[in-house]
Amino acid sequence: MLTTDTRQVEQWRELTSAVAGADAVERDALLTDRAKATRREIIKMIDKAGQGHIGGDLSVTDILTVLYNAVLRIDPATPDLEGRDRFILSKGHCAAALYVTLASAGYFPASALSTFMDADSALNGHPNRNKVPGVETNTGPLGHGLPVAVGQALAAKLAGNGARVFAVMGDGEMQEGSNWEALMTAAHYGLDNLTAIVDRNRLQQGARTEDTSSLDPLDEKLLAFGFELRSVDGHDYDQLLGAFAPSSTGKPVAVIANTIKGKGVSFIEDRVEWHHKVPSAEQVALAMEELA
Amino acid sequence: MSREVASSTTVAEYDNRTAFAEELVELARTDERIVAVCNDSVGSSNLGAFKSEFPDRLINVGIAEQNMVGVGAGLASAGYIPFVCAAGPFLTGRALEQVKADVAYSQHNVILCGMSPGMAYGELGPTHHSVEDLSWLRALPGLDIVVPADRHQTRLAVRQAVENPRPTYIRVGRFKVPDVSSDSSGLERGTFQTVRDGSDVTLIGTGTTVSRALEAADALAESGLSVRVLNAAYLAPLDIDAITAAAGQTRAIVTAEEANVAGGLGAAVASVVSQLPAGSRPPVRILGLSEFAPTGNTAWLLDHFGLTAAHIRDAAEDALSDG
Numbered sequence: 001m002l003t004t005d006t007r008q009v010e011q012w013r014e015l016t017s018a019v020a021g022a023d024a025v026e027r028d029a030l031l032t033d034r035a036k037a038t039r040r041e042i043i044k045m046i047d048k049a050g051q052g053h054i055g056g057d058l059s060v061t062d063i064l065t066v067l068y069n070a071v072l073r074i075d076p077a078t079p080d081l082e083g084r085d086r087f088i089l090s091k092g093h094c095a096a097a098l099y100v101t102l103a104s105a106g107y108f109p110a111s112a113l114s115t116f117m118d119a120d121s122a123l124n125g126h127p128n129r130n131k132v133p134g135v136e137t138n139t140g141p142l143g144h145g146l147p148v149a150v151g152q153a154l155a156a157k158l159a160g161n162g163a164r165v166f167a168v169m170g171d172g173e174m175q176e177g178s179n180w181e182a183l184m185t186a187a188h189y190g191l192d193n194l195t196a197i198v199d200r201n202r203l204q205q206g207a208r209t210e211d212t213s214s215l216d217p218l219d220e221k222l223l224a225f226g227f228e229l230r231s232v233d234g235h236d237y238d239q240l241l242g243a244f245a246p247s248s249t250g251k252p253v254a255v256i257a258n259t260i261k262g263k264g265v266s267f268i269e270d271r272v273e274w275h276h277k278v279p280s281a282e283q284v285a286l287a288m289e290e291l292a
Numbered sequence: 293m294s295r296e297v298a299s300s301t302t303v304a305e306y307d308n309r310t311a312f313a314e315e316l317v318e319l320a321r322t323d324e325r326i327v328a329v330c331n332d333s334v335g336s337s338n339l340g341a342f343k344s345e346f347p348d349r350l351i352n353v354g355i356a357e358q359n360m361v362g363v364g365a366g367l368a369s370a371g372y373i374p375f376v377c378a379a380g381p382f383l384t385g386r387a388l389e390q391v392k393a394d395v396a397y398s399q400h401n402v403i404l405c406g407m408s409p410g411m412a413y414g415e416l417g418p419t420h421h422s423v424e425d426l427s428w429l430r431a432l433p434g435l436d437i438v439v440p441a442d443r444h445q446t447r448l449a450v451r452q453a454v455e456n457p458r459p460t461y462i463r464v465g466r467f468k469v470p471d472v473s474s475d476s477s478g479l480e481r482g483t484f485q486t487v488r489d490g491s492d493v494t495l496i497g498t499g500t501t502v503s504r505a506l507e508a509a510d511a512l513a514e515s516g517l518s519v520r521v522l523n524a525a526y527l528a529p530l531d532i533d534a535i536t537a538a539a540g541q542t543r544a545i546v547t548a549e550e551a552n553v554a555g556g557l558g559a560a561v562a563s564v565v566s567q568l569p570a571g572s573r574p575p576v577r578i579l580g581l582s583e584f585a586p587t588g589n590t591a592w593l594l595d596h597f598g599l600t601a602a603h604i605r606d607a608a609e610d611a612l613s614d615g
Contacts, residue, residue: 082371130399137369138398141389147359148394151366151374154351158327158372178390181359189351 001131002108002122009077009106012069019070024238027070031237034104035065039264040291041100041113047284049117051125055274057097059201059234059259060089060168064101066240067166076105079133083161086136086152090145091170091199092126093276099123099132107134143176145169146196150182153194153252164246168197172204175213180225183254187226192247196227196254199234201261205275218256227254234259265290305468309407311443312464313338315450316375320346323454329364329376331357337377337407357382361390361402368400373457375450379413380406380422380463388428391461396432401457403450408466410500410550411585411593418584422463426498427555429461430528436460436481437527441502442471445525448479465499467590472502472523482529490520493608494538494545498524498557500594501548501579507601512608519608524557535564539572544611546577548604550594553580575614577607 019030038061046052068074072085089098096116103110108122115121122131126140137148149167156163169179186194198218202209209215223229228249232239234257243255261275262268265287268279279287320326320342327349330337334352343350351367353360357378364376376383383406384391395402406425413420429437436458440446449462472487479485484496488509497505502523509519520542522534538545545565547558558578565573581597594600598607 086370128397137365137400138393141393143358144362144390144393147362147390148366148369150359151363151368152370153366154363155367155370155372158348159370163370178356178358178362181353181356182362185353185356185359185363188354 002112002133004077004133005106005109006077008104008110012076012105016069028237031065031069034069035061036264036291038065038097038100038104040288042096043279043284043287043291045096045100045113045116046278048114050278051117051276052096052278053093053276054279055203055261055268056091056094056170056199056201058263058265058268059261060091060094060097060199061263062235062237063168063197063199063240063257064097066237066244068101068105070241071244072166076107076134079107083159083163085163086149086165088136088139088145088149088167089127090139090167091142091173092139095123095125095127098127098135102132102134105134108132142170142173143178146179146182149194149196150186150191153186153191154189156193157189157191164193164195166195166197166244168199170204171198171200171202171209171215171218172212174198174215174218183222183225183227186252190250191252192250194252195244196252198254198256199259200256201259203261203270203272203275207272222254222256227252229254229256231256232258235263303470305470306443307468308440308443308446308465309338311446312405312450313341315447317341317345319451319454320349323373325371325373326454327351327367327372327374329353329360329367329374331355331360331378331382333378333407336379337405339377357386358390361387361404362394364402365394365398365400368402373401373403373454375403375405377405377407379420380409380425381420384422384425384428384461391429391435392432395459396435399434399459402459403453403457404461406461406463409463410465410467411590412465412467414589414593415587417587421585423551423581425463426527426549426551426557430555430560434459435528439463439499439525439527440479441497441499441523441525442469442473444471444473444475444477445479447475452479452481463499467500469500470503472506479525482526482531484531484534485523485525486520487523488519488521490518491541492517492519492543493612494520494522494542495604495608496522496524496545496547496557496561498527498549500550501599504599504601505548505604508604508608511601511605527557527560530560530564532564535561536568539565539568539574542574544575544577544608544614546579546604546607546611548579548599550599551580553578553582556580575611577611579603579607
């Protein structure tokens with residue numbers, strides 16, 4: 001089990017308090033810097049490991065950046081804090097993006113990131129709560145995160161502690177039936193403390209989602225399942241912050257975060273072959289330039 | 293229910309679900325962490341009284357087992373003790389990956405309650421028989437498997453799950469069984485109970501087959517044999533010591549389970565025995581299912597698949613003649 005990096009927790013606290021106190025322009029600048037650093041680290045990790053889900057990591061980065069630096073009520077120095085907000089990365093193959101985000105909040109030392117997928121590393125290709133502080137449940141197989149998030153939201157309601165729960169699903173992942181079971185339960189129990197986020201980058205492993213098993217009209221489906229719907233640009237901090245505000249209707253919230261798979265690196269963006277392709281040395285250099 | 297080897301006295305038999313439900317309600321009165329999660333199975337999981345007394349703590353997710361197990365994991369991760377109840381075949385089969393990833397691998401302290409396991413749903417057919425559960429779940433590290441043999445052990449299993457919550461599967465039978473233990477005889481994690489000691493042959497039952505093994509032991513004793521009867525109340529962690537002792541101290545071992553033999557109790561026992569030194573490997577006979585059941589009620593099916601006391605007795609005699 002990795003342990004807290006107290007110095008990094010202090011830096012994270014400074015950043016979150018700066019974000020909270022800034023005007024929109026300053027706030028966006030702070031979050032942009034953070035997200036760019038995260039993307040650079042993701043590329044480095046995948047380059048070193050020789051594997052990883054680069055496209056989805058880059059599409060979810062801004063969502064994670066906003067949640068962990070401006071939304072979640074958490075204390076990385078006390079990962080098991082009672083009554084904390086919870087985040088579940090249901091699309092667990094994008095573990096690299098989560099690991100960088102957790103390390104930058106101080107849940108564990110950033111030095112561990114270079115061990116990503118090494119033999120006996122805590123940082124498996126999919127998140128494991130028993131080894132990585134800040135990971136709330138083990139994910140990897142698709143369609144698992146939302147039901148667990150529903151259970152956590154029910155627990156917060158029973159405890160009356162005001163905790164909120166966020167889960168990110170890939171859009172391809174919404175083809176799993178367990179998600180729709182969970183959506184029904186969330187609406188039935190009026191879980192207005194739950195936010196189900198769909199990283200809508202429109203690509204899955206083998207092809208575009210709409211050419212595989214089409215999801216649209218996803219907004220109408222989520223509305224019909226009893227959710228308050230927020231459809232936003234998943235790379236726009238202002239819109240994401242609005243989307244992550246508490247429910248205004250007493251219903252659970254669904255966020256369709258319209259994103260670009262591979263966001264931030266021109267030759268990776270919106271290209272299906274980059275689901276888990278590894279960049280060459282030249283491509284790594286080019287990506288670093290673009291993310292500078 | 294017919295018995296080929298009659299027991300000397302008529303004994304009362306109990307549906308373990310009654311003990312399960314009563315114990316759960318009793319404990320829930322003083323422990324607010326206890327919640328029940330089910331799949332439209334308030335009736336068949338015997339949760340009616342729990343629902344009446346604790347309506348907010350009964351979460352019925354509808355007919356959605358994968359979600360049900362995930363919801364249980366979420367509740368457990370936030371400090372609750374969820375008893376996730378559903379008919380065994382659907383809890384373990386339909387939600388097997390959730391049991392693996394969300395409960396066992398994630399080490400969330402969910403108490404999975406497989407109701408009406410084995411062939412309790414007799415005539416409803418193999419889709420409704422939970423006879424693969426032991427094989428499937430034994431493959432998952434970090435998951436306790438408890439098979440209470442009677443109402444006392446069922447109560448103890450529930451109590452222990454609350455006292456020391458850990459990822460656990462409890463097989464809660466509906467097929468009526470007699471008592472093979474008392475409330476004070478205990479239920480120790482990771483151990484087979486010695487119901488009767490003996491030195492010629494060891495019979496190992498689990499759940500519904502324990503009382504049958506005892507009846508078989510009575511019949512074998514009449515032939516002058518000294519029979520050891522073990523109750524495999526826990527299949528995980530596995531009681532390797534009890535198996536090793538049986539292999540060293542008796543001349544044959546017979547296992548009987550209301551489950552498929554591929555990977556269940558018998559396979560577990562045989563696997564331990566196979567690794568013992570030469571001279572300590574007595575013959576092992578494994579009684580159980582190896583095909584989907586034909587139509588019939590539970591008692592008839594137990595006979596059909598060779599799981600009556602008479603079959604256990606015959607298997608013991610056969611193994612001894614081979615030893």
